[in-house]
Amino acid sequence: xxxxxxxxxxxxxxxxxxxxxxxxxxxxxxxxxxxxxxxxxxxxxxxxxxxxxxxxxxxxxxxxxxxxxxxxxxxxxxxxxxxxxxxxxxxxxxxxxxxxxxxxxxxxxxxxxxxxxxxxxxxxxxxxxxxxxxxxxxxxxxxxxxxxxxxxxxxxxxxxxxxxxxxxxxxxxxxxxxxxxxxxxxxxxxxxxxxxxxxxxxxxxxxxxxxxxxxxxxxxxxxxxxxxxxxxxxxxxxxxxxxxxxxxxxxxxxxxxxxxxxxxxxxxxxxxxxxxxxxxxxxxxxxxxxxxxxxxxxxxxxxxxxxxxxxxxxxxxxxxxxxxxxxxxxxxxxxxxxxxxxxxxxxxxxxxxxxxxxxxxxxxxxxxxxxxxxxxxxxxxxxxxxxxxxxxxxxxxxxxxxxxxxxxxxxxxxxxxxxxxxxxxxxxxxxxxxxxxxxxxxxxxxxxxxxxxxxxxxxxxxxxxxxxxxxxxxxxxxxxxxxxxxxxxxxxxxxxxxxxxxxxxxxxxxxxxxxxxxxxxxxxxxxxxxxxxxxxxxxxxxxxxxxxxxxxxxxxxxxxxxxxxxxxxxxxxxxxxxxxxxxxxxxxxxxxxxxxxxxxxxxxxxxxxxxxxxxxxxxxxxxxxxxxxxxxxxxxxxxxxxxxxxxxxxxxxxxxxxxxxxxxxxxxxxxxxxxxxxxxxxxxxxxxxxxxxxxxxxxxxxxxxxxxxxxxxxxxxxxxxxxxxxxxxxxxxxxxxxxxxxxxxxxxxxxxxxxxxxxxxxxxxxxxxxxxxxxxxxxxxxxxxxxxxxxxxxxxxxxxxxxxxxxxxxxxxxxxxxxxxxxxxxxxxxxxxxxxxxxxx
RNA sequence: GCGAGCGUGCUGAAAUUGGUAAACAGACAGGACUUAAAAUCCUGCGGGUGGUAACACCCUUGUGGGUUCAAGUCCCACCGCUCGCACCA
Numbered sequence: 051x052x053x054x055x056x057x058x059x060x061x062x063x064x065x066x067x068x069x070x071x072x073x074x075x076x077x078x079x080x081x082x083x084x085x086x087x088x089x090x091x092x093x094x095x096x097x098x099x100x101x102x103x104x105x106x107x108x109x110x111x112x113x114x115x116x117x118x119x120x121x122x123x124x125x126x127x128x129x130x131x132x133x134x135x136x137x138x139x140x141x142x143x144x145x146x147x148x149x150x151x152x153x154x155x156x157x158x159x160x161x162x163x164x165x166x167x168x169x170x171x172x173x174x175x176x177x178x179x180x181x182x183x184x185x186x187x188x189x190x191x192x193x194x195x196x197x198x199x200x201x202x203x204x205x206x207x208x209x210x211x212x213x214x215x216x217x218x219x220x221x222x223x224x225x226x227x228x229x230x231x232x233x234x235x236x237x238x239x240x241x242x243x244x245x246x247x248x249x250x251x252x253x254x255x256x257x258x259x260x261x262x263x264x265x266x267x268x269x270x271x272x273x274x275x276x277x278x279x280x281x282x283x284x285x286x287x288x289x290x291x292x293x294x295x296x297x298x299x300x301x302x303x304x305x306x307x308x309x310x311x312x313x314x315x316x317x318x319x320x321x322x323x324x325x326x327x328x329x330x331x332x333x334x335x336x337x338x339x340x341x342x343x344x345x346x347x348x349x350x351x352x353x354x355x356x357x358x359x360x361x362x363x364x365x366x367x368x369x370x371x372x373x374x375x376x377x378x379x380x381x382x383x384x385x386x387x388x389x390x391x392x393x394x395x396x397x398x399x400x401x402x403x404x405x406x407x408x409x410x411x412x413x414x415x416x417x418x419x420x421x422x423x424x425x426x427x428x429x430x431x432x433x434x435x436x437x438x439x440x441x442x443x444x445x446x447x448x449x450x451x452x453x454x455x456x457x458x459x460x461x462x463x464x465x466x467x468x469x470x471x472x473x474x475x476x477x478x479x480x481x482x483x484x485x486x487x488x489x490x491x492x493x494x495x496x497x498x499x500x501x502x503x504x505x506x507x508x509x510x511x512x513x514x515x516x517x518x519x520x521x522x523x524x525x526x527x528x529x530x531x532x533x534x535x536x537x538x539x540x541x542x543x544x545x546x547x548x549x550x551x552x553x554x555x556x557x558x559x560x561x562x563x564x565x566x567x568x569x570x571x572x573x574x575x576x577x578x579x580x581x582x583x584x585x586x587x588x589x590x591x592x593x594x595x596x597x598x599x600x601x602x603x604x605x606x607x608x609x610x611x612x613x614x615x616x617x618x619x620x621x622x623x624x625x626x627x628x629x630x631x632x633x634x635x636x637x638x639x640x641x642x643x644x645x646x647x648x649x650x651x652x653x654x655x656x657x658x659x660x661x662x663x664x665x666x667x668x669x670x671x672x673x674x675x676x677x678x679x680x681x682x683x684x685x686x687x688x689x690x691x692x693x694x695x696x697x698x699x700x701x702x703x704x705x706x707x708x709x710x711x712x713x714x715x716x717x718x719x720x721x722x723x724x725x726x727x728x729x730x731x732x733x734x735x736x737x738x739x740x741x742x743x744x745x746x747x748x749x750x751x752x753x754x755x756x757x758x759x760x761x762x763x764x765x766x767x768x769x770x771x772x773x774x775x776x777x778x779x780x781x782x783x784x785x786x787x788x789x790x791x792x793x794x795x796x797x798x799x800x801x802x803x804x805x806x807x808x809x810x811x812x813x814x815x816x817x818x819x820x821x822x823x824x825x826x827x828x829x830x831x832x833x834x835x836x837x838x839x840x841x842x843x844x845x846x847x848x849x850x851x852x853x854x855x856x857x858x859x860x861x862x863x864x865x866x867x868x869x870x871x872x873x874x875x876x877x878x879x880x881x882x883x884x885x886x887x888x889x890x891x
Numbered sequence: 892g893c894g895a896g897c898g899u900g901c902u903g904a905a906a907u908u909g910g911u912a913a914a915c916a917g918a919c920a921g922g923a924c925u926u927a928a929a930a931u932c933c934u935g936c937g938g939g940u941g942g943u944a945a946c947a948c949c950c951u952u953g954u955g956g957g958u959u960c961a962a963g964u965c966c967c968a969c970c971g972c973u974c975g976c977a978c979c980a
Binding site: 274298344373384389690703704760836846878 | 892894895896902903904905910911914915916917918930931959960961962974975976977978979980
């Protein structure tokens with residue numbers, strides 16, 4: 051008997067599929083298209099469990115839709131620009147390009163070893179100049195359409211990676227990759243005008259029916275729309291004025307001070323004032339920390355503003371740490387009676403607190419107001435409710451020209467300049483006379499130089515001896531290239547478009563292909579990209595559309611966010627992490643051996659696999675030991691995709707045993723057949739087997755469609771348990787197992803194909819359409835009906851399907867000796883056909 | 892602080908529109924085979940009470956209430972965990 055040997059059979063079929071170019075995809079208008087995409091990986095050199103899970107989920111999907119008659123596009127590429135290549139290059143004294151290419155090679159082999167149905171002929175890599183050439187074109191296109199601009203601003207500076215970060219890339223005041231505390235620094239930067247699309251990006255979220263609500267909500271909060279008004283305050287004895295933004299214009303009569311951000315334009319008046327500069331530095335430091343600071347500090351400008359409606363009222367103006375420059379106008383009016391922050395500030399600086407909203411307790415501060423609360427001390431707004439007053443005041447300020455209705459967004463323009471080498475060069479030159487020009491198209495791509503010094507501090511392209519020197523092609527005047535490179539999120543914001551026509555030389559993407567394949571039907575990746583990558587990509591398609599490209603407005607029709615792969619953690623008393631591999635259990639406690647000594651350790655909770663916690667398991671070694679099919683099967687059978695998956699080596703072993711068992715049972719012992727002639731003379735057991743198998747086709751397919759893979763696998767196990775128990779014979783045996791093999795094929799393709807081959811058939815499963823479920827009833831089915839008394843289960847009765855209530859009651863009464871049901875005493879009988887009968891007594 | 896989600900055996904989990912709680916697995920325990928082990932196969936596996944036993948009865952989905960003939964599922968309050976945002980004016 052042949053033993054299940056995944057190493058041999060997996061290689062064999064992978065070679066076969068590669069030779070036959072089985073997964074090559076091309077436009078075919080006679081078929082419905084289906085674009086399955088998993089977020090492409092950064093080529094770190096080794097795949098991790100997250101990749102294995104992500105790509106298994108995608109592959110099962112791709113194979114399922116392909117067998118269901120769709121023309122499937124399932125490509126793969128490399129998000130290959132970025133910092134780690136530079137760091138590695140510095141460490142090994144090599145070149146980022148070589149390092150990256152080496153990693154791509156070895157990672158590609160690992161991915162191929164999993165048996166993914168990927169069209170490798172469409173492989174792309176973002177650090178390839180054939181890719182970034184088009185990216186530079188897109189940048190120029192954006193520039194020409196006013197979607198990209200340069201400005202001086204305070205930016206997030208990561209002192210470890212020595213680069214600027216976008217707001218989205220700062221997490222809890224730290225760089226998303228380096229973890230270093232981010233500083234504020236003033237630099238001249240390129241920005242993409244994402245805020246131009248704030249409204250659209252927000253309102254179109256409603257159209258994304260097949261996105262997780264959670265992700266949509268996160269994007270909504272990030273875009274952060276607030277509706278209110280801008281009100282102009284004139285400074286006393288001055289021509290200057292300040293625009294403040296407020297969502298509560300109806301509280302204007304409670305305004306007793308104005309607070310400005312230290313970065314507000316008015317601060318230029320104090321640029322010589324030592325005391326102010328000191329104060330300002332303190333505020334910036336406090337804001338950098340990003341922790342919530344209750345302490346509110348102010349700097350009295352000694353300026354006063356006129357209240358727009360109360361001409362005699364003079365309102366003092368302060369700078370304060372609690373007003374942010376990057377929201378609204380960096381200026382607010384303080385209404386201390388009805389805002390907690392304003393209240394804290396007013397208390398600190400002895401500013402009057404004026405109550406303008408009626409409240410029962412007459413206690414101040416009174417914050418928790420609602421629309422129906424009534425205004426007082428507010429002139430013409432008196433006795434109006436807040437909602438009504440808001441309408442009136444907005445109308446009034448618009449008439450007076452002291453303000454206007456206004457909508458503000460939290461979403462800021464996307465800073466894309468990075469002071470790093472390993473990224474896409476920005477195709478801009480600065481002419482000696484100060485003119486800023488885009489590079490001519492025939493000069494693209496602007497390639498990165500290979501001879502580069504990465505060890506010295508600062509921007510490597512800036513430091514290169516001559517790379518930046520160029521001439522204006524028109525005038526011949528000396529010019530200098532932009533030495534910043536693009537944020538790598540720029541690279542990944544359009545790669546899914548490039549996959550439609552990856553080889554296109556003239557254009558980033560060819561319209562014909564793009565219009566066939568786009569949008570991506572199912573996009574699968576981690577929740578960590580809920581805002582960054584997914585928002586940028588949604589912006590990109592809109593921006594390209596704005597530039598005249600014909601593109602659907604939403605790039606990803608359905609989004610699946612898969613959970614993390616977790617594993618148990620252990621650490622010593624000194625909080626040093628210990629690899630679970632080196633842990634053993636004795637009498638209920640955990641131990642490890644260190645330097646020939648036995649040390650007691652503590653079991654922590656299960657956490658996302660990470661190098662720092664030493665709980666990483668290498669998927670490659672699992673595939674090597676147990677085979678790709680085992681690994682794939684485990685990856686999808688334990689938890690639903692959107693939940694975290696608990697890694698377990700016992701789970702892997704169990705899957706392997708299961709495949710071995712089925713292999714031993716079937717290898718050369720069954721005939722692979724596609725059809726079975728059912729007839730009414732079949733034995734009852736045979737009818738049951740036929741029905742069971744066909745019901746499984748149905749429910750398995752439904753579960754796969756709905757990404758309930760764990761349930762789908764459970765259905766398969768039920769089928770195989772059933773088939774083993776029933777000891778079928780002849781063609782029915784062959785038929786049922788053939789179906790089983792075809793269903794499990796999308797999860798364990800090599801395993802299934804090999805069993806078909808060993809059965810003596812030359813069928814290729816890939817060429818056979820997905821089985822159709824025959825759900826017609828063969829047998830005179832009996833159903834189980836639960837008998838309840840007052841809603842509690844008392845017994846189960848087996849009766850003919852669709853039995854009528856009266857007949858059922860009669861049967862129960864005839865056999866009622868168990869429960870003493872007296873129909874006369876029964877108040878009510880509730881009957882759910884084929885399910886339940888409940889006697890209320 | 893604001894917003895969202897979750898809470899079911901030892902563990903991962905399942906449970907259509909409210910209708911048999913724990914499907915399918917893992918771990919564990921016992922048994923068969925074996926000189927022994929591994930592998931394999933079989934059995935048990937939420938808790939309690941009664942019974943020699945087969946069995947019977949009761950309880951059980953974080954806690955406490957409610958709606959309903961019937962609640963893991965719906966409503967209210969509380970507790971706990973996870974995630975996102977965080978001085979957003």
